[in-house]
Amino acid sequence: MTADLLRILGLWRARRGWLAAGLxxxxxxxxxxAALLALAGQAVADALGGAAVAAAVSFFLLKPLIGLRPAARWAERMVSHAATFRALADTRVWFFRRLAERLPAGIGLRRSGDLLGRLVADVEALDGLYLKVMVPVAAALALVLVVVALLAGHPLLAAAVALPLALALALPFLLAPGAARAAAEAAAAQGRLRAAAVDPLIGIEDTLAANAEGRAGAALAEETRKLGRAQRRLAGRAALAGAAGTVLGQAALLAALAWGLGGGAPGMxxxxxxxxxxTAETVGVLPRAGTALAAAAAGARRLLEAADAPPPLTExxxxxxxxxxxxxxxxxxxxAWEPDRPPVFDGLDLDLPEGTRLALLGPSGIGKSSLAALLLKLAAPQAGRITLGGTDLASLAAEDVRRRIACLSQDARLFDDSIAANLRIAAPLAPEAALWRALDRAGxxxxxxxxxxxLETRCGEGGARFSGGQARRLALARVLLxxxxxxxxxxxxxxxxAETERAFLETLExxxxxxxxxxxxxxxxxVERTTRIIRLAGGRALPAAG
Structure with missing residues (x-):
């Protein structure tokens, strides 16, 4: 748990100025x-002791603090939350980049809903590390030290008051290990719930066509029940911790009263x-910080588990x-895609001089798209090599390779953004004139x-605004940029x-x-004008009749 949280804090190094300012x-x-109530207490004590002048001075000093207190609370919330938002944004970007490196060929065996949960819910759980643990613990520690300093002239009183407060300060770290399992179960259940909700909706046409919406709903209900049980266990631990904090706060009050009834100075x-x-407001929330710490640790573990998966190839x-x-x-x-799966290629040899127009044929599963993935450095071969301009692809940066090799895939996706934004994925700085040229060339x-x-027309999710042929031409325009x-x-x-296919291929030519x-x-x-036709079979390239 500690190692995971330290890694998260390491990701936040760039925001240490904001984080320190929030603290x-x-x-x-x-x-x-504390100064506000201490002066009020001193004023009351002076008044009870007949020191009218000292009481007046204390009341006079209270006036600026009364105005400063709400301003300080406002600044506390604004700065600490601004720091948190920036740190979490950095974490999301880091996690996205790590996923992009590890899932270049698609989500694969991972569930999209679970990945969404890690990117959203598990990152959000990390705000508790700062807002619910670091911030209140730092404030409580400062308050306990002030209490000890102000009561230091009376050691017994200082010890009697500070001991329960110090125990409340330690409670989050004492309770977090016990809450860790419940927090991990809740985080995992939340991931499963998101997957159960998102995955059937992504394939809603197939879900409805198979009359599977009832089963999908039942699975969602079951995951909801499991999440509810895990959250109740976690909430129960939080409630017990809160009760413990209240008891310790009351113990500090009773200790002060007992000291006074035992003959201590009334003013003190x-x-x-x-x-x-x-200290009651700050120290009172500390025990619940234990469950927040456990939840943050569970979120961190799920993030790092996905982010630390080995990448398919090493740069x-x-x-x-x-x-x-x-x-x-x-x-x-x-x-081969996996060690326990049969090889896709076994000794494949192929030469493609500059300007070649190759048709690569074969049935589904024969390795055509796998070859595209290898050429784009989305995967790495276990043996043999691919060279580009005489240089081994393995020695080139993937970003450089993709500057030389572009791909129009069978499921090229249009995102729910403007046409211009979809096109500029390939060339972020392309001027509007270049976009129009690419669109015109794509027909x-x-x-x-x-x-x-x-150009500002939104494409809709998955290009739903356009027909299949129109969406494919927009994707082609993006490649042409x-x-x-x-x-x-x-x-x-x-x-x-057939008619759209022929027209599109003629445009491609x-x-x-x-x-x-x-x-x-x-x-x-x-209609294709190719210089070579190759058929893939048995992991090898075989010439095919023209």
């Missing part, structure tokens, strides 16, 4: 509150009572310079111009009707002239 303002706010007794009241420590040429050569390539510029919002000299067209007409093209397909329609 500082919180401590200052707590001290102002009143001051001690007011000081204990000053070179010292990447080679990108070669000037872009001829591709594959030598003795052996590859869809006229349609986009006719839309009321033009790239200056990559090598284009992989992975089943680019999948799901299109026109706009890809001059580039190396690898067309991956089940079959050819007759």
């Amino acid at each position: 500082g303002v919180t401590i200052l706010s707590a001290l102002i509150g 007794t009143v001051l001690a009572l007011f000081l204990v009241l000053a 070179p420590a010292q990447p080679a310079d990108l070669p000037t040429g872009h001829a591709i050569r594959i030598e003795g390539l052996c590859f 869809i510029g006229t349609l986009v111009r006719a839309l009321p919002e033009g 790239s200056a990559a000299p090598v284009l992989i067209l992975d089943e680019p007409t999948a799901g299109l009707d 026109e706009v890809t002239a001059g580039r190396t093209v690898i067309l991956i397909a089940h079959r050819l329609t007759g």
Whole structure:
């Protein structure tokens, strides 16, 4: 638990200024509150003792503190929450990047709802590490030290008051290990619940077509019950911790009263009572910080578990310079997606000189898309090598490889954003004129111009605003914005009707002239102008009749 939380704190190093400021303002706010009640207690004690002048001075000093206290509380909330929001934003970006490195070929065996839960709920649980643990513990520690300092002239009173307060200060760390299991169960249950809700909705057409909505609803209800049980166990621990904190606060008050009834100075007794009241708000929430600490640790463990999964390939420590040429050569390539699965390629050899227009044919599962993944450095071969311009792909940075090799996949996705934003994924700085050129070359510029919002038209989730052929042309325009000299067209007409498929392929032939093209397909329609046709079989490349 400790190691995971320390790693999270390490991720927040860039925000240490904000985090330190939040702690500082919180401590200052707590001290102002303590000073306010201490002066009030001193004024009452002086008045009871007949020291009218001293009481008047104390009341006079109270006036500025009365105005400062709410201002300090406002600053405390604003600064500490601003620090938290920035730290959590950094954590989400870090986690996203780690996932992108580890899931280049897609989510695979992971459930999308569970990954969403880790990115959202588990990151949000980390706010408790700062707001519910670090901030109140720092403020409470400062208050306990102030109480001890002000009562130091009476050691017995100081010890009697400070001991229960110090125990309350230690409670979060004493209770967190016991709450860790309940917190881990709650975090896991929340992930399963998100998966049970999101996954059937992602495939809602299949869910409805199979009349499976009832089963999906029952599974969701079951996961909801499991989450409720885990949360009740965690809430029960929080309630017990809160009761323990209340008991300790009351014990500090009773200790001060007992000291006064036992013959202690009335003025010091009143001051001690007011000081204990000053700490009550901050110290009272500390025991619940134990469950917050456990929840943060559970969230951290789930994040790091996914983020630390081994990446499918390792980037070179010292990447080679990108070669000037872009001829591709594959030598003795052996590859399997998993060690316990049969190999996709077993000694594959293939030469693609610059300007080649290759048609790569074969049935589903034969390895066509796997070859595209290898060329894009989304996966790494177990043996053999691939060279680009004579340089081993393994020695090149993936980012550089993808500057030379672009891909239009069979499930190229349009995101729920504007047409312009979807196109600029390939070229973030592309001017509007370049976007229009790409749209015109892809054969869809006229349609986009006719839309009321033009380039600012939203595509809808998964490109739902457009037909299959229109969405494919928009995806093609995005690829054309790239200056990559090598284009992989992975089943680019999948799901299109025959007429749309033929028109789209004719467009492809026109706009890809001059580039190396690898067309991956089940079959050819007759409009493709290829220089070579290769059929994949048994993990090897076999010539096919033209």
